[in-house]
Amino acid sequence: MQAAIVAQTHDIHRFVHAMSPREYRYALDVDPYVILHTVEQHARRFAQDLASRQIYVASTLATDDILRIEFEPERLDEPPYALVIPPRERETATDKAAIQRMHDALVQLIVPHNPVMYPVVLVLTYVPATQAVRLHQLERQVKILHEAGVPILLGSDSGNWEVFPWVFHGPTSVHELELLVEAGLSPLDAIIAATSTPARMLGMQAELGEVAVGFAADLVVLPTDPLTDIRAFRSPRLVVQDGVAQTPEAWMAAP
Numbered sequence: 001m002q003a004a005i006v007a008q009t010h011d012i013h014r015f016v017h018a019m020s021p022r023e024y025r026y027a028l029d030v031d032p033y034v035i036l037h038t039v040e041q042h043a044r045r046f047a048q049d050l051a052s053r054q055i056y057v058a059s060t061l062a063t064d065d066i067l068r069i070e071f072e073p074e075r076l077d078e079p080p081y082a083l084v085i086p087p088r089e090r091e092t093a094t095d096k097a098a099i100q101r102m103h104d105a106l107v108q109l110i111v112p113h114n115p116v117m118y119p120v121v122l123v124l125t126y127v128p129a130t131q132a133v134r135l136h137q138l139e140r141q142v143k144i145l146h147e148a149g150v151p152i153l154l155g156s157d158s159g160n161w162e163v164f165p166w167v168f169h170g171p172t173s174v175h176e177l178e179l180l181v182e183a184g185l186s187p188l189d190a191i192i193a194a195t196s197t198p199a200r201m202l203g204m205q206a207e208l209g210e211v212a213v214g215f216a217a218d219l220v221v222l223p224t225d226p227l228t229d230i231r232a233f234r235s236p237r238l239v240v241q242d243g244v245a246q247t248p249e250a251w252m253a254a255p
Contacts, residue, residue: 054151062175066172
């Protein structure tokens with residue numbers, strides 16, 4: 001199967017979805033360009049191979065951390081969530097029926113042939129302590145890959161609303177910066193994972209990913225130094241797109 005996939009896609013970049021060590025082994029067999037998601041455990045098994053082949057790995061730590069909003073809904077009132085989340089998405093994020101549907105769907109995905117295990121998996125998966133342990137484990141894997149020289153891409157896994165009712169475009173990416181620093185990357189390395197590394201992955205490093213003459217004028221102006229506190233990205237003073245600068249509030253109010 002792997003040989004057939006490589007043969008059929010030999011002239012394109014392969015983006016492969018993988019999370020478990022088993023999926024990572026399969027992914028490496030098809031010569032991926034990007035692997036979406038951090039491996040859940042045993043990152044050292046793959047780090048050298050990934051680094052030597054310069055295979056990009058999208059971090060997506062926020063996908064797990066964002067689940068904690070179920071127990072900490074006050075986070076939706078913090079910047080930048082409060083400003084940018086559409087009303088319908090905010091309503092879904094606090095709707096108990098929608099949250100229960102998400103839990104049921106994910107549990108059935110985890111244990112599709114054993115309904116008796118559904119309540120057990122729910123208890124073990126969707127409690128704050130378990131989520132914190134899983135996030136810490138994923139952060140360790142990201143740090144191992146980064147220290148080995150694997151190019152890390154900031155990945156938020158946004159776009160899954162309303163299946164995951166808290167994975168929002170925009171603020172989830174901002175939060176991912178903070179989680180990369182929490183994982184052990186320096187603030188500068190986290191910013192690189194969000195800017196110049198994605199530009200290089202896209203083959204657009206001559207026009208995106210840096211503040212330089214001739215590059216796209218897409219910028220944020222922050223209130224404080226993000227190299228000192230990465231949380232500065234939560235509250236930008238100005239957002240510049242194609243050379244046009246406005247406050248975040250003005251951009252959100254634009255038709």
